[in-house]
Amino acid sequence: SAVISQKPSRDICQRGTSLTIQCQVDSQVTMMFWYRQQPGQSLTLIATANQGSEATYESGFVIDKFPISRPNLTFSTLTVSNMSPEDSSIYLCSVGLTREEQFFGPGTRLTVL
Amino acid sequence: EDQVTQSPEALRLQEGESSSLNCSYTVSGLRGLFWYRQDPGKGPEFLFTLYSAGEEKEKERLKATLTKKESFLHITAPKPEDSATYLCAVQGSSSASKIIFGSGTRLSIRP
Numbered sequence: 001s002a003v004i005s006q007k008p009s010r011d012i013c014q015r016g017t018s019l020t021i022q023c024q025v026d027s028q029v030t031m032m033f034w035y036r037q038q039p040g041q042s043l044t045l046i047a048t049a050n051q052g053s054e055a056t057y058e059s060g061f062v063i064d065k066f067p068i069s070r071p072n073l074t075f076s077t078l079t080v081s082n083m084s085p086e087d088s089s090i091y092l093c094s095v096g097l098t099r100e101e102q103f104f105g106p107g108t109r110l111t112v113l
Numbered sequence: 114e115d116q117v118t119q120s121p122e123a124l125r126l127q128e129g130e131s132s133s134l135n136c137s138y139t140v141s142g143l144r145g146l147f148w149y150r151q152d153p154g155k156g157p158e159f160l161f162t163l164y165s166a167g168e169e170k171e172k173e174r175l176k177a178t179l180t181k182k183e184s185f186l187h188i189t190a191p192k193p194e195d196s197a198t199y200l201c202a203v204q205g206s207s208s209a210s211k212i213i214f215g216s217g218t219r220l221s222i223r224p
Contacts, residue, residue, distance in 0.1 A: 042215060042216045042217055043214040102159065109154070
């Protein structure tokens, strides 16, 4: 397994602003993912964060709205841009040595007013 | 299209009362089926991966089983600390297949 930390743990933001969420892992990992969990719902994959190249986005998610950086094998950021109340959600970072077994960070709870 | 359906949505049990959670799935070639536990305000905690029908895995009071169409998470003599949401997820055999999560079962164990 891996120890994963996220910052911030929670935030309340005004609509139209942007928030960058950080994910730090205690060891080098090949695969890093970003998920969204809307209130009362399950997890939806936003994108795979690729080290040294552009992230791979899932259907319904675009780089302009959710830019992702992954400068090395232990760190990634997800930015939620031009936020609206519909972006209120928990954002989770996960890592895996293989795609099958993923370990999740504690999440960032975002509220947009 | 890959799909995961979990039932029931919520389950309330008395401490010591055994039961099972269901995960029905549709996937084109199963690469793996996963169970996670999620406590309120926290990220999911990995429990098990099952790869083929007939496989079983155990951890303390939990046992996960797999058939070609569904998986069960059996909980034996549960304790209040087992209260959590249990998530099932699947990945198909396509190299591009993402992991699809079910909506979860909220389990509550009364002392």
